[in-house]
Amino acid sequence: MSFKNRGVVERPSRSVVSQKWSLFLCLGSFCAGMIFTNRMWTISETKIGITRTTTVEAERLKSVSEGCITKFLQQKDVKMVSKDAIQTLDKTISNLEMELAAAKAAQVSILNGAPVSEEIERGESRRKRKYFMVVGINTAFSSRKRRDSVRATWMPQGEKRRKLEEEKGIIIRFVIGHSATLGGILDRAIAAEDKTHGDFLQLDHIEGYLELSAKTKTYFATAVNLWDAEYYIKVDDDVHVNIATLGETLARHRKKARVYIGCMKSGPVLSRKGVRYHEPEYWKFGDKYFRHATGQIYAISKDLATYISANQHVLHKYTNEDVSLGAWFIGLDVQHIDDRRLCCGTPPDCEWKAQAGNICVASFDWTCSGICRKTGQSLCHKATFFRSEVQIIHTNQTSNSESRFELKSNL
Numbered sequence: 001m002s003f004k005n006r007g008v009v010e011r012p013s014r015s016v017v018s019q020k021w022s023l024f025l026c027l028g029s030f031c032a033g034m035i036f037t038n039r040m041w042t043i044s045e046t047k048i049g050i051t052r053t054t055t056v057e058a059e060r061l062k063s064v065s066e067g068c069i070t071k072f073l074q075q076k077d078v079k080m081v082s083k084d085a086i087q088t089l090d091k092t093i094s095n096l097e098m099e100l101a102a103a104k105a106a107q108v109s110i111l112n113g114a115p116v117s118e119e120i121e122r123g124e125s126r127r128k129r130k131y132f133m134v135v136g137i138n139t140a141f142s143s144r145k146r147r148d149s150v151r152a153t154w155m156p157q158g159e160k161r162r163k164l165e166e167e168k169g170i171i172i173r174f175v176i177g178h179s180a181t182l183g184g185i186l187d188r189a190i191a192a193e194d195k196t197h198g199d200f201l202q203l204d205h206i207e208g209y210l211e212l213s214a215k216t217k218t219y220f221a222t223a224v225n226l227w228d229a230e231y232y233i234k235v236d237d238d239v240h241v242n243i244a245t246l247g248e249t250l251a252r253h254r255k256k257a258r259v260y261i262g263c264m265k266s267g268p269v270l271s272r273k274g275v276r277y278h279e280p281e282y283w284k285f286g287d288k289y290f291r292h293a294t295g296q297i298y299a300i301s302k303d304l305a306t307y308i309s310a311n312q313h314v315l316h317k318y319t320n321e322d323v324s325l326g327a328w329f330i331g332l333d334v335q336h337i338d339d340r341r342l343c344c345g346t347p348p349d350c351e352w353k354a355q356a357g358n359i360c361v362a363s364f365d366w367t368c369s370g371i372c373r374k375t376g377q378s379l380c381h382k383a384t385f386f387r388s389e390v391q392i393i394h395t396n397q398t399s400n401s402e403s404r405f406e407l408k409s410n411l
Helices: 002-079 083-111 118-126 144-152 159-168 185-197 209-226 243-251 302-311 321-328 349-355 379-387
Strands: 130-138 170-178 200-206 228-236 259-265 292-301 335-338 388-395 402-409
Touching (some): 130 243, 144 185, 159 170, 170 209, 185 200, 209 321, 228 243, 228 302, 292 302, 292 321
Parallel strands (some): 130 170, 259 335
Antiparallel strands (some): 228 292
């Protein structure tokens, strides 16, 4: 009896344990199913995200590829731009840089209390129009005969000179300073001559042979503030110039920036005192000068004239003015143009060249550096220069001026 009772009691206890484990197993299975289901959804979404990302990146790569191709084609088109257009842009940028530098220098001078030149004030109205070139003829108090020779040959007078300025955009002036005694007899003589002819540009400068470098610097600084021209020329009063050929020559280089034109030379440095063209600072140069234009005549573009104006207070002056000008351009990106037609000799040299079709721009006597003959006997210039008529087409615009020079032969 006791054995049966013990057995009956044990069976129900086994049944109860079994039900509890069943409940735990059910709960565990449910939880495992939930975890597995969430994991699958996460993996599925990740795969979809990867697929979408791959598609977006493919589109991006395609757009980048198309952009590279477009950029390459654009660069190819840029390379095909003409050389003239690039030179024109370079010149425009150079002019703007130089004008900005000049404006800053002028502003500093005014802030420091420097007086404003009357010539510059009068020149504001002139700067509203464009000119092609300004020709400054360097002269002295004692050079009246030379000036008369120039007036009688290549420098128009009266109404003809006015038309040359207004219609052709060419300014021609004798350039002179004042005496050490301001308002003295020499200054009054120049004032009377200017009243008769009206062809002087008077500088704020004391005249003197040893001050030619300072005079040249003052001339360019004054001229570029008075007239807005493409070129500025300095010529001595013993040189005769063919204006038509000069205009032709300059027009060939008008699209270039920072142009320096003349007969380039490189002579010996004279260190011995007492000789002509002695260089006191010879030790800076060595045995020979660097290449520079001979002083009788040379031309510079507007950007270089503006550079001189903006930096005139720090530009060093050497004894010889042509050396000084060349030194001011050392270290700059300047185009030195050597044109031998700017330094022809007197007859028969210039006549032979004219007959060969190579008309001279300027001629002078190398042996005496002056008018060796009487006024009116410069046959080379009368026979050759005035057989050509200047035909100049000058379109004056605010931002774009055009000058074209043609020679119409009257032979």
